Amino acid sequence: MPWPEDLATRYRNAGHWRGDVLSDLLREPAAGDPARTAVVTGDGRYSYGELDDRADRLAAGLADLGLEPGERVVVALPNDVDFVVVCVALFRLGAVPVLGLVAHRRAELSYLVRSSGAVALVAPDAHHGFDHRALAGEVAAESPTLRHVLIAGNAGGFTALADVTAPPRTLPPPEPDEVAFFLLSGGTTGKPKLIPRTHDDYSYQLRATAEAMRFGSGSTYLAALPAGHNAALGCPGVLGALRAGGTVVLAGSPSPDEVFPLIAAEKPGLTTVMPAVLSLWLDTAPLFDVDTSGLVIEVGGAMLPPETAERVRTELGATLTHWFGMAEGFLSFTRLDDPVERADTSQGTPMSPDDEIRIVDDEDLAVPDGETGQLLVRGPCVLRGYYDVPSHNAEVFTADGFLRTGDLVRRAPDGAITVTGRVKHTINRGGEKISGDELETELAAHPAVRSVAVVPVPDPAFGEKTCAVVVPDGDPPTLAGLRAFLADRGVAGFKHPDRLRVVTSLPYTAVGKVDRRALAADATPEG
Incomplete structure (x- = not known):
């Protein structure tokens, strides 16, 4: 549309859309300083010149396979150099990546292929002990539009990504107003919807967020979240860092065991996390001898307790910017010069x-x-x-x-x-509308609460009541104690939880958000 x-x-006319195309990523820094480091992974370092050449050769190889401009390709790769090369190659060919996640399985990938009409799937051979080749075979068996399965690594019976190569040649460039790729919606109900992002609009997002975060050619971005997710892809993220000529450090996961050594070695100036990940980093940072004082942390995806924001400053010595973003294209965030109170209490102002x-x-x-x-x-x-x-x-x-x-x-x-x-995380308790997110923020301030999710439970009289699912920090809190705590904070009584469940951990979706659907499915009137 x-x-x-x-x-x-x-x-x-406002200068937002400048006719830029994502196929030009890597070009300028590769021409000016081909030896400059573009990407760092646990396996090595890759220069702009090397990646630019690999993307050209892959684009030519894909064209020789018969892929054409406008055709869809589902990309479900982990955070590694192949993700970058595949995306840029598809941009140059004019084919359209559908950015899935390596955590996706048969139901999700088959749905993405079917809903997009994809002709190819790109996946790893194995990841964290899971055989993605067998998964790709299952998807291919029920996806009549798929002509190619490309595997990064040992391809088994499929086509090895490394073998899809040809001498670079000039390919027709995409038009700025064409769809560059598809992101997935983060809706809480039903299957995700496909979000078309154009070269014009996403190039503007990359440029504007990089300028706001003062990210330039001498800067380094740490991708701790999945690069196929908008937060780590383009705020400014992986693509924005490459557009600026900076360096991207790709972490395989946000685990402190992986992230803190990378921070110590590469000294990134910018990263993006969800609140749950940030809390984990705060709790484990004392175990690592790493200086995080030069780090700007973009945090979004869920409500952030002000107490957590204060800990970022006092315990990490880092700068926090608070974001509200959606793959659909709207971004609002606090700027680096904003008063600290704004990041504690709001998601700032719109990007544009x-x-x-x-x-x-x-x-x-x-x-x-x-x-x-x-x-x-x-x-x-x-x-x-x-x-x-x-x-x-x-x-x-x-x-x-x-x-x-x-x-x-x-x-x-x-x-x-x-x-x-x-709107859909609103609990209707006898006609009183309770924001689950708001209640979670209040409960998270309790000293005995490490993390919390609020879900509805069915009730014959009220229709719905509230259940607080709590991971304790030390001795578990009691329901009476939580209610007294909220009363002391001035929270209306009808918002207090009716039930309490104490658990050892909360379930999370592939992009790091609490899986409230799973929790709600387990909720009963008895709590």
């Missing part, structure tokens, strides 16, 4: 001056600043429609193109946005 011509003209925001009630009427409402957005990076789901698009987009994000926010008079929860 293209942007209307009047908006497209506005975004071009041409991002348009509406905060409305259930009747789509605007709510005043300071009051909570549903967030609607439109802008130069915000999609105009998910791929090939017209009935869903009719529900989530207004007639004039605003996306109903499903997020509950309030806006301060200075424009700063604070996310208070999700």
